[in-house]
Amino acid sequence: MAKARTFYYCRECGYQSSSWLGKCPSCGKWNTFDEEVVQKETAGSKQKAKGSTMSTPKLIQHVMYSQTTRMPTYCAEFDRVLGGGIVPGSLLLIGGEPGIGKSTLLLQTALAMQDKRILYVSGEESEEQIKMRADRVVSAPTDIAGEQESTGCYVVSETSMEHIFEHIEAVQPDLVIVDSIQTVNTELIESGSGSISQIRECTTQFQRYAKESGVPVLLVGHITKDGTLAGPKVMEHIVDAVLQFEGDRNYGFRILRALKNRFGSTAEIGIFEMRGSGLSEVSNPSELLLAHRDEELSGTAVAATLEGGRPMFIEVQSLVSSAVYGTPQRNANGFDMRRMNMLLAVLEKRCGFKLGAKDVFLNMAGGMRVNDPALDLAVACSILSSNVDMPISPRLCFAAELGLSGEVRPVSRIEQRIGEADRLGFERIFVSKYDAKSIDRSRYHIQIVSVGVIEEAFRELFS
DSSP: OOEEEEEEEETTTOOEESSOOSBOTTTOOBSOEEEEEEEEOOTTTOOOOTTOOOOOOOOGGGOOOOOOOOBOOSOHHHHHHHTSSBOTTOEEEEEEOTTSSHHHHHHHHHHHOTTSOEEEEESSSOHHHHHHHHHHSTTSOBOTTOOBOSOOEEEEEOOBHHHHHHHHHHHOOSEEEEEOGGGOBOTTOOSOTTSHHHHHHHHHHHHHHHHHHOOOEEEEEOBOTTSSBSSOHHHHHHSSEEEEEEEOTTSSEEEEEEEEETTSOSSOEEEEEEETTEEEEOSOHHHHHSOOOSSOOTTEEEEEEEETTEEEEEEEEEEEEEOTTSSOOEEEESSOHHHHHHHHHHHHHHSOOOOTTEEEEEEEGGGOOOOOGGGHHHHHHHHHHHHHTOOOOTTEEEEOEEOTTSBEEOOTTHHHHHHHHHHHTOSEEEEEHHHHTTOOGGGOSSEEEEESBHHHHHHHHHO
């Protein structure tokens, strides 16, 4: 007979304890342990997984493998993040804020893969709600009578793990989508849906099914107030890829980035635009992120950044004003606050600008969040432009890092940034003189301005 036992789990990291603890010995957080009743299987109730066989150790030189054929999603941005498509037998986890567009992205993907048999399991929406969304998105055309065109997408509203596997056995899909893992529960665990033990057990069962059958599984996960995926960290270790779908609701842009990917790079991102008809791919984000101004304004500079293998140009906006309320304010949107304070110290020490008694506000246009060091020169120049109230031409762009001594340091893949700036029609680009030594200037029409220290860039811009 099954025995029920009580365990305590840390809601931050999933650490298990037989008694309540004030401080988690794994992650060091306080008051994070929750009590859960776990029902263990007896030896007689355990069933051997279908088709499972015991493996034998092999010498590594005797292990044979073949090139895996990926499953395309027919969405270039999605395939870019995954590394070329979905790998058979993989377990993927997609997280994001509520209402950001996770379900829309996966439903559009399922409807676009018309040559595959897909099972879309929803624990949050009814089948009627899924059909209403399918009629709204562009990727799901309907005829005059409202009937869905021929696709291989099956939908079901279910939360029981045992019933989900019954549906999988009946449909025999090529891809399984579960929205979301927090709503799924199994009878083996007595705790409610969304608990740490339920999430861990259900994720493990989906992993076992994916590896044994070769059918990839896409899981949708909620996030906490801190922006991290809800549930234990062990869930992120179980899956093969962790994708983060993020964006600002005040803007139409959505970014899909890989936090973990066993089958590809984690540097690539996919950019989408949320519209009334669903998510639309953005093939050239630079044209949307750059504002088309009729007049030149101070405090703006264009930075040539790089997200994975894709160059992007972002408008950096700064505002420097006298501190009216005594204590100077510092605020940065889309940029590291500590790095901005470091750049302000460099400008005050090396250029002689007294910014300690002034308010400084920094913003990345379009709601983008960038961590590329190549933004340093653009940020510094935009702050100087606002401080002296002299505009920078929108036909100029910057791609260089700043050191603590005020030197302009080189950045990676500078030729790719210059080539994109040349293609977009910029007239001049400011780079480090150490990067300029290896650049073949005859290949570009754009003027390449090489600077060694921040003072040279200031004199070139505002002399």
